[in-house]
Amino acid sequence: MLVAILLRIVIFGMPEASLFQVGYACLAAFASSLIGVLLIENVNRYPGVERASAIVPSFALAYGLIAIGLLMFKLDYSRFVLIGSFVAVVLLSYLEHFRYKDELVLRISVLAQPDGAALPQLPSIDWLKHSDHAGFDHADAIAVDFRLPLTDRQSEMLADAALAGIPVYNLRHLIESVTGEVTLEHISETAYGSLTPSPVYQTIKHVLDRLIALVVLIPLLPFLFLAGIAIKLDSPGPMIFRQSRMGYRAQPFTVYKFRTMQHCTAPTPAGLDDLVTKDADARVTRIGRIFRRTRVDELPQIVNILLGQMSWIGPRPEAEKLSRWYEEEIPYYRYRHVVRPGISGWAQTVQGHVADVDSVSTKLNHDFFYIKNFSLWLDLLILAKTLRVMVSGFGSK
Known part of the structure; x- marks a missing residue:
């Protein structure tokens, strides 16, 4: 940060009127650095997170939030100092990481x-x-x-x-x-309350989920419309896929997704095998493969969030018929319904789609890990992993 300030003075000089700009920028940089370090330390304790990979996203989020705050309060600040401090703190964090890497x-x-x-x-x-x-x-x-x-x-x-x-x-x-897995072996293991998530955070999260959904839905409408047209041009059938799924507190609800598979007009209900999507499933359409890889097919579930049926982050909801079958085959499966299902979740980011009972058991262990560690930090980590998949397609199935 000091290097950025000195460069600012050397290159542009220091007129008296800019002292306030530099001052606001220094305070913003200090607050951003503290928030960034806090994010790194809290996110880094979860499995599968390399400290080096968390440095840029954590500081970018911290500086971004502080910059939004400066804009909201209409505070004039030195952008050169703020950006320079961001670059400096990221470089210093990487130097510290590689210096003590062997001690980790x-x-x-x-x-x-x-x-x-x-x-x-x-x-x-x-x-x-x-x-x-x-x-x-x-x-x-x-x-x-x-x-x-x-x-x-x-x-x-x-x-x-x-x-x-x-x-x-x-x-x-x-x-x-x-x-990143929690295995339940005895019913007594839930007595200490680790599978009963914080009601305070659950309430705050529910309110924020719906507010964010309301804010992002309107600007997303043109994109959703174009995605729907792409589905219609790619294969015959409806744009939206509707299915009854098991939701919060084991209450069924109708989930909305972009259709990614060939439309079936058969009047008979689907069997259990038809409810499970397999790797390289022949029923998936060309545009459907792209939507699945980038998670675009999940975007209509913003409506489910507005209705209070889902969250942005949480265990993925299973088809009602499939969920009831899992309950008969897998002990304690119903415990995953103690939180609202999400558009993306811990199990989805670390495991992907599942197609057999053994994989479902592992997925359930991931869901229990999420419930036991139910917190803002884990939600932010899942959000970062999901955005990475949406942008790059890496890590998705």
Whole structure:
């Protein structure tokens, strides 16, 4: 930021009238930097996020929000200083990241784990097998499965580690945080409330969802109209696909999407196989493949958001018939309906479409992870991942 200010003075000089502009720009840059760092630190704790990839989006969002605030309050500021500080803080963040990159690998000592349980192999974690006769000198943290009984010796070692300032984690929670999956094995595991999301954030999110939907729908109408024409020209049938899906609190509702598959005029209801979209599905139209890859087919669900049936971010709603079948086959499947379904969700950004029961079980674990970590930070991360897919098509199925 100081470099940007000095360049501004050297190149353009410093007339007295511009002191206020530079002052506002410095305050804005300071606030933007704090928000950007806060975003990086909170988003970086979720699985699949590389710190380097979060730097530019986080600071861009922070500076963008502050710039909007400056415009709303009609404050005149030095754009040169603000943009220069953005470039400087991004470069410094990358330099810091690559300087300490080798130190980002955590050495975690596993004190107790179930027999035969596999630990996820990740480049950011070095799992250390621990012996009761060894210490924790080379460990950055300790992981323990507290469902297992601990010996007196192990309890003493944990106490000594805590006194030495070595963090002790619940092994299961740690695995959830690095894999992005939460597995329910017993109904008692929901007793601590982790699958009951914050009612305050849920209410705030619901209000913001509908306000944002109202704001973006009008400017999107011309694009939606052109997308509908493209569908009609590509294949016969309606522009909009309607389907009964399972929604919030297990209440069915009608979802709206752009039609991406060949229109079926058969009067008989579809079977379960017909309700599941497979990879390279022959029923998908040419324009449908493009819409699916970029998520454009989901845009009519803005209407569902305005009606209060959906959210921008949340578990994807399944067809009602398919959902009821999953409930019979997969334990605790109904718990995913504790939050409003979304246009995009955690499972969709990390897994994509699913076509069999095993994949659905994994998807359900991702949904439970979202519900357990229900927060603004996770929603922002999912939004960033979704925008990346819409722009590049990378990561979609």
